[in-house]
Amino acid sequence: MVAAMKRLISLTVPLLSLAIAGCGDESDQLPVDGRDFDGVNYSERAPYQGRVIDGYLKNARVWLDIDGDGQYTQGPMEVELANGRVVTLDDGEPTTLTGDGGQFSLDISSLSVDPSAGADLDPRHYPLYALAIPGQTLEETYQGDVAISRAYLMSAGPGIRNVTPLTTLARFRADAARRNSLAPVSDSELANLDGLNLWQDYIIAGNERAHAYARALARFMASQTPDSYNDILSRPGSNGTERHLSTDAVFLLGYSLVQNAGDVIAVVDAAAGGNFSNVDTDALELPEVPLELANPVLLTSQRVLAHSRRGQSLPTGTSDLDVSAELFFDYTEDGQLISVSSKGCLAPSPQELARLVQVNGYMAQLKTQWLPSVALSPESRSRYEEEGEVIHERMVFDWRNNRAFFDTVTQCHVDAWEVSPESSELDGSPEVSWSWAEGDAGIELIERTGASGSERRRLITLLANSPSEILETELPDQVTGYQVTRNEVLEAELSFLQPDESCAPQGTDRDPRDDNAQYVTHLFPFDYSGDTEAATAFGPRAYEYDARQVDGLTIERLLKLPFLSPALASLGNVDSDDGAFQWQLYYPRLDADSIDRERPDLIQSAFLMDASTVAACGSRFPEAPRNTFARIDYEYQTLSDYLVGLLAD
Numbered sequence: 001m002v003a004a005m006k007r008l009i010s011l012t013v014p015l016l017s018l019a020i021a022g023c024g025d026e027s028d029q030l031p032v033d034g035r036d037f038d039g040v041n042y043s044e045r046a047p048y049q050g051r052v053i054d055g056y057l058k059n060a061r062v063w064l065d066i067d068g069d070g071q072y073t074q075g076p077m078e079v080e081l082a083n084g085r086v087v088t089l090d091d092g093e094p095t096t097l098t099g100d101g102g103q104f105s106l107d108i109s110s111l112s113v114d115p116s117a118g119a120d121l122d123p124r125h126y127p128l129y130a131l132a133i134p135g136q137t138l139e140e141t142y143q144g145d146v147a148i149s150r151a152y153l154m155s156a157g158p159g160i161r162n163v164t165p166l167t168t169l170a171r172f173r174a175d176a177a178r179r180n181s182l183a184p185v186s187d188s189e190l191a192n193l194d195g196l197n198l199w200q201d202y203i204i205a206g207n208e209r210a211h212a213y214a215r216a217l218a219r220f221m222a223s224q225t226p227d228s229y230n231d232i233l234s235r236p237g238s239n240g241t242e243r244h245l246s247t248d249a250v251f252l253l254g255y256s257l258v259q260n261a262g263d264v265i266a267v268v269d270a271a272a273g274g275n276f277s278n279v280d281t282d283a284l285e286l287p288e289v290p291l292e293l294a295n296p297v298l299l300t301s302q303r304v305l306a307h308s309r310r311g312q313s314l315p316t317g318t319s320d321l322d323v324s325a326e327l328f329f330d331y332t333e334d335g336q337l338i339s340v341s342s343k344g345c346l347a348p349s350p351q352e353l354a355r356l357v358q359v360n361g362y363m364a365q366l367k368t369q370w371l372p373s374v375a376l377s378p379e380s381r382s383r384y385e386e387e388g389e390v391i392h393e394r395m396v397f398d399w400r401n402n403r404a405f406f407d408t409v410t411q412c413h414v415d416a417w418e419v420s421p422e423s424s425e426l427d428g429s430p431e432v433s434w435s436w437a438e439g440d441a442g443i444e445l446i447e448r449t450g451a452s453g454s455e456r457r458r459l460i461t462l463l464a465n466s467p468s469e470i471l472e473t474e475l476p477d478q479v480t481g482y483q484v485t486r487n488e489v490l491e492a493e494l495s496f497l498q499p500d501e502s503c504a505p506q507g508t509d510r511d512p513r514d515d516n517a518q519y520v521t522h523l524f525p526f527d528y529s530g531d532t533e534a535a536t537a538f539g540p541r542a543y544e545y546d547a548r549q550v551d552g553l554t555i556e557r558l559l560k561l562p563f564l565s566p567a568l569a570s571l572g573n574v575d576s577d578d579g580a581f582q583w584q585l586y587y588p589r590l591d592a593d594s595i596d597r598e599r600p601d602l603i604q605s606a607f608l609m610d611a612s613t614v615a616a617c618g619s620r621f622p623e624a625p626r627n628t629f630a631r632i633d634y635e636y637q638t639l640s641d642y643l644v645g646l647l648a649d
Contacts (some may be wrong), residue, residue: 047105048094048123050161051201052130052154054218055211056102056140061131061240062163063095064106064123070153070250071243072129081118094123095241098130101140124159127171132218133233133240151233152221153245153253157187162201165217166210167191169261170198172254179641180648208276215281216268217261224253224291248295248640255643256291256333263287290334292639296364297599298335300637302327304344306374306608306630307381313575314376314629315609321631324381329363329370335639337361341394344384345375345412348395348432351482353404354445354462357436361399364599367556368478372583372606374630377412378573394426402437405430415571419449442480459485463495467524467545478558478601479543481526492530492564496543500524505548506618516590518621520544520559523614528564538564538580542614546621550590555600557587559621562611574629580611586624606632 052060063072066079066089075092094106111121131137132152138145156167157174170191177185191198193213202210229244245253264286272279305321308314325344331337337356340346352371359365383392393408406419407430413419419431436445443462463481481495501523507513522545528538544560566579584607588595596602608629615621637645 048108048161049103049105050128050156050163051102052098052104053102053162053164053201053203054132054139054214056100056203057130057132057148058098058100058102058138058140058145059133060098060102060137061095061133062098062104062106063093063129064108065127065129065155066093066121068127069247070129070155071245071247072131072241073243074241079121081113081121083118085117087113087117087121097240127158128156128160128163130154130163131233131240132222133238134230135234136238136240148222150222151225151230152218153225153250154218154221155254156199157191160199162199164198164202165214165221165257166193166196166198166200166202168221168254169193169217169257172251172258175251176255176258176644176647179644209272212268212272212276212279212281213265216264216284216286217257219281219284220260220264220286220289221253221257223286223288224256226293245293246295248638249293252291252293252295252333252640252643255640255647256289258647259333259643260287260289290332292334292364295639296335297596297602297636297638298329298331298364298642299369299602299634300329300642301635302329302370302372303633303635304374304380304630305632306376307378313573315575315627317627318607318625318631321628322381324384324630325375326384331639331642333639333643335362335364336399337363337397339394339396341391343386343390344392345377345380345408345410346393346395347373347375347413347417348406349373350434350445350447350458350460350484351462353395353434354436354443354460354482355480356397357402357443357445358462361397366478367601368558368585368603370634371478371558371561372585372603372608372632374608374632375412376568376571376574376629377410377415379410379412383410383412391426396430402435404434406432415567417567457487458491461485466496467500467522467543479561484530490530492528494526494528497525497527500545501542501617502547503617505620507620511620514620515550516592518546518557518559518587519548520546520615520617520619520621522547523617530564538562538578538611540614541611544615544621553590553597553600555587555590557585557601559585560615561585576610576629581629582609582611583607584609584622584625602636603634605634 052062067073067077072095073093075090076088077092078086078088080086089110091110094108094110096104096106098104108123111123113120132148134149134151135147137148139148154163154165154168155171156163157171160167174187174190177190196210202214232242232244267284267286268279271284303323304325305323307322307324308316308320309322310320325342325346327340327342327346329337330339363369392410395404395406397404407426409421409424409426411420422429422431432447432449434445434447436443439461445460447458447460461483463483466480483493484491503521505513505515505519505521523542525542541562543558546555546557546559548555561583563581564579565581568574569576569579585603586605588604607625609625
């Protein structure tokens, strides 16, 4: 397994590449890091003073974030002390509005604790947040006070008393470093950017470069503020204490700032030409980066085991399987799939691509995000064993132009898929390309192979026919009907029949009923036509589902995914007579501590088997098999964890 495979996204702000020891020259007499105490003789209990700066911001809401959720919390609120005791802050988190010069003075007398309970709460242990309120917060400029038109949220690390776009960058760089468990780096180191101290009051310091960067970063942050939040803060009577963002959303905004700060700064540098005092930051064309603040769980990798360590043909015992490929899924900051790359071989599925087209690449909108497919060629294992972080195959998606591309350097698909590499490197010249459009019958996907794009041309139509339609569920289903034609000749067609057969889970004397296990509760028979001999071998089939409610949890799980692949069966290392296969899919138990109740239909593992007869409705789904052609293990991350991981690459 590759421990640290490089992501496909080219990050413009490597987390530590901007951390430079030392600070630039300062012209102000205040401590450059925004702290006006030495950390040793500090005894002040109130007030806790500082400044909020883009330019200086008046009427900005500022608070001490004691509970760590990034939003102001009203009282009463409970706080656990270091000794485990709990105290109550009747008035909630200390907060105020800034005055002239962006100055604020927080009354922290409520942080005093009865000596019998424990030590006083130290404000230096908590980050500050500041919120620019549209229409109310005023930026002090040479031309007078200017009202902020769009909200944005800033922060500063514990003990830092200036709150600016640059302290926000420093704060979330440090947070990402801690979450990634990188080599220890001091907050002071991460608060330096190419000789700039990110904690300073750059206005007093007369640092035009820092001021230009801060103004541009503030514009970028405002562009990512959700419209719904901005609308709430724009209402008459708003005072900036309204809660709307989740903790995940606050941190996603911060990580997006870290990831995109380099691009924003590059725009400022180009406009300045060395003279930052003349930069009109309002006129700059800054990056527009959509951001998904719901923090969905996304499939980020698959580990494929399809090689017998004893050199046997497939299928083989599951304990005999070795890893033959690893797949990596990459996303934009709003959760849209960018690419799938593999060390070893992947198996592109036009039907799966067509399914993704339904949601424009936003996999979190699919119940089952990515259905399994596998390349059983022995070359996959030999490629996987190559040293280094090598990528051998890649699918890239161009959702804006309705295109996708597959590039390979392997011979894994010469026999099974009639695809051979045109180059010994992934050079961006695809061996296969797809384009799509909405047709009368559903999504129409055109597949082209070869350098000219005309060696093979197939039309894959995703039919508006699926178990979801029968069940009348809202989300796109795991599977749907499809039709494949080549030069207007039908190759294959699958369509579901109505109605489905449904039933309740059943138990037996040998196998007592366990509601939290997997059961076949719905059978969806289908018609299949195409290759006559293969279709006959496929026989009467049905998709098996577990769709029911258990203790308020609604599930809709595909259990068996039958498919035909005579080409796969013809491989020399594969022992299958008729090319009729099925994937058996396994999910978390419904009572598992690890189950995501918001997304209970995410596959944990899949096993490739010869197709079997249809199970009896109500029967318990079998445990993981002892023999299989391949096993695929799925790994998921929240979008925020995925983005933090990118910052470490």
